Amino acid sequence: MYGERYEMPAPERVHVKDEDIDYKNVELLRKCIGGQGQMLSRRRTSLRAQRQRQLKKAIKRARHMGLLPFVD
């Protein structure tokens, strides 16, 4: 009821921690985008900030080259 604390269920995580992040590693990047092609949050990728920035760059490069969709 009102006033009770509602906790959102934790989103499903993807496991990409130890892999090499590069725009050519399309199979890995595919795991890090959602159903509509959006990047997944750090909460879902469980990467540290530096690695998430590398991932962001890699996804954007892959999109430019037509390897990943902007919108699916």
Added chain:
Amino acid sequence: MSQTYEIMFLIDNNAVRAGWKEAKGSVTGLIEKHGGKVLAARRWDERRLAYPIRHRRRGTYLLTYGELPGASVASLRRELDLTENVLRYLILSVESVPPQELELTRAESAADFKVPEPPPDDVPEVEEDEDEDDKAAAEPELELAEEEV
């Protein structure tokens, strides 16, 4: 001052069908024209594009490594923008050329290396509509067959 670059090209499959060596040579020739030296160049992949680029649904990727004076990158970009066979390109500066790339380049320049023919682009949507018409035409026949039984 020269810097090592990794340059990925997305090449039009029509140019690849006309001859991979020629297509590759014309692109690597551009790097050399702008004062660069190509250290490695190989076919990375042929795949379906995530979205159509200039109405093409498939393309061939060429991965190259080379040394290029930093000042000529801008002029190379300008020329690549005007090159019709190059659908997209990506120029990145790298520390060094990965050794396996040199090996793969050597493997590709061997005489018996054959480039597979790129598959045709997807069937245009107009023909897909025709297929749907066929299905619609086939369904009533099935119904008739059931009635006979």
